[in-house]
Amino acid sequence: AHPRKSSSSVIMASVSEVPQTVEWQGKQVPVWSMRTIDYGLVLSQDPDEVEKVTKACLEDGYFQLDLNGIDGRGMLEDRQEVLKLMHRFFEAPLEAKNEYGLIDSHLGYEPVGNRTGAFGAGTKDGYEMLKVSRDEIQQGSPRVPSPIKNSGDLHILERAIGSCNTVTKVILSALSTGMGLAGAERFEKSHRNDRPSTTTLSMMHYLPAEVTGQSKIGHQKHTDISSLTLLFSDQWGLQIRPPGECGAREMGFVEPKPGCAFVHVGDSLRFASGMKFQSCIHRVVPFDPAEHRYSIAYFLRAEDDTMFMDSEGRYVTAKEWHDQKFKAFTDPPVWQAMAPKSMILGGMKEDGADDREPVAPFVPEVSKETAVQA
Numbered sequence: 001a002h003p004r005k006s007s008s009s010v011i012m013a014s015v016s017e018v019p020q021t022v023e024w025q026g027k028q029v030p031v032w033s034m035r036t037i038d039y040g041l042v043l044s045q046d047p048d049e050v051e052k053v054t055k056a057c058l059e060d061g062y063f064q065l066d067l068n069g070i071d072g073r074g075m076l077e078d079r080q081e082v083l084k085l086m087h088r089f090f091e092a093p094l095e096a097k098n099e100y101g102l103i104d105s106h107l108g109y110e111p112v113g114n115r116t117g118a119f120g121a122g123t124k125d126g127y128e129m130l131k132v133s134r135d136e137i138q139q140g141s142p143r144v145p146s147p148i149k150n151s152g153d154l155h156i157l158e159r160a161i162g163s164c165n166t167v168t169k170v171i172l173s174a175l176s177t178g179m180g181l182a183g184a185e186r187f188e189k190s191h192r193n194d195r196p197s198t199t200t201l202s203m204m205h206y207l208p209a210e211v212t213g214q215s216k217i218g219h220q221k222h223t224d225i226s227s228l229t230l231l232f233s234d235q236w237g238l239q240i241r242p243p244g245e246c247g248a249r250e251m252g253f254v255e256p257k258p259g260c261a262f263v264h265v266g267d268s269l270r271f272a273s274g275m276k277f278q279s280c281i282h283r284v285v286p287f288d289p290a291e292h293r294y295s296i297a298y299f300l301r302a303e304d305d306t307m308f309m310d311s312e313g314r315y316v317t318a319k320e321w322h323d324q325k326f327k328a329f330t331d332p333p334v335w336q337a338m339a340p341k342s343m344i345l346g347g348m349k350e351d352g353a354d355d356r357e358p359v360a361p362f363v364p365e366v367s368k369e370t371a372v373q374a
């Protein structure tokens with residue numbers, strides 16, 4: 001059992017067994033510590049940092065990436081520009097934002113309530129989202145809605161996608177080295193820029209529960225489809241379930257750190273590593289129910305025709321896995337419950353029912369009897 005008392009004075013060098021805690025919904029919830037990786041050192045292929053990032057993926061499936069040095073600062077500036085653009089975009093009328101709708105699963109606009117919410121069946125998600133495809137940006141003719149389609153906006157999106165791509169590829173390359181992979185075996189070989197993929201920049205706006213109502217909240221528990229996810233948010237709300245000895249440990253918060261991104265392993269890289277890497281079980285809950293929350297996720301994904309063995313022991317392409325899992329995300333809860341659980345969680349084990357039950361005011365507006373656990 002984990003101590004419940006706040007221990008802010010505890011210095012956590014790497015992964016500590018003693019979590020700091022934060023009060024949420026009237027309870028003390030862990031704030032999980034994690035390894036911090038220095039981007040500049042990884043960029044230099046510093047042997048100790050390469051080992052550290054590899055260990056983080058093998059043991060945890062996630063880490064904090066420190067971008068405060070000169071090599072990362074450009075990425076941080078690009079990210080600030082995207083944030084400003086997001087504010088402008090999400091303030092636009094729904095018809096303008098939804099000009100193209102959801103063109104493809106990795107591209108376009110999704111309004112609030114398209115998927116299952118933070119507390120499973122009976123809740124819908126509480127965010128609206130715009131995704132911009134890396135392939136389209138590279139080809140120079142992206143389909144983005146008119147509120148952010150002037151040349152300045154497109155320049156901001158292009159720069160941000162370029163920066164995110166560089167940062168994630170640098171990490172991918174370090175992981176190949178850390179795993180002792182050479183030649184065609186290296187992870188970069190299945191993530192070439194000129195080959196089609198569903199790689200995308202996703203911009204999310206979580207609305208306050210006051211606006212959406214209590215049945216539309218947060219983002220359901222899942223692992224990502226991606227190889228690597230580079231996630232930026234200055235605001236609380238992201239929760240993870242770290243892998244444990246006998247299944248995942250309890251849900252706890254990720255503390256937003258200035259100048260840092262939260263990076264985690266998705267299904268594709270876990271599969272490509274022969275299940276050696278962990279992937280990260282996570283969700284988003286309303287930390288402050290009165291707050292608007294903004295997050296940016298870059299999903300680096302494998303080339304569409306990359307083959308791997310999935311969590312079901314099937315031989316599938318990256319595109320097939322993407323399409324099937326995306327369908328599972330957006331299916332109604334009853335269908336979702338029929339899909340293998342391994343699909344939503346990418347085969348990650350989750351023993352023990354220590355996932356926290358929501359308490360008022362977040363109890364879904366549906367009776368427990370009719371709720372099917374996804």
Ligand SMILES: O=C(O)CCC(=O)C(=O)O
Binds near residue numbers: 224284295
């Ligand atoms: O908004 C966040 O912080 C996380 C979003 C997420 O998990 C996702 O889009 O896959």
Ligand SMILES: [Fe+2]
Binds near residue numbers: 222223224282
């Ligand atoms: Fe995610």
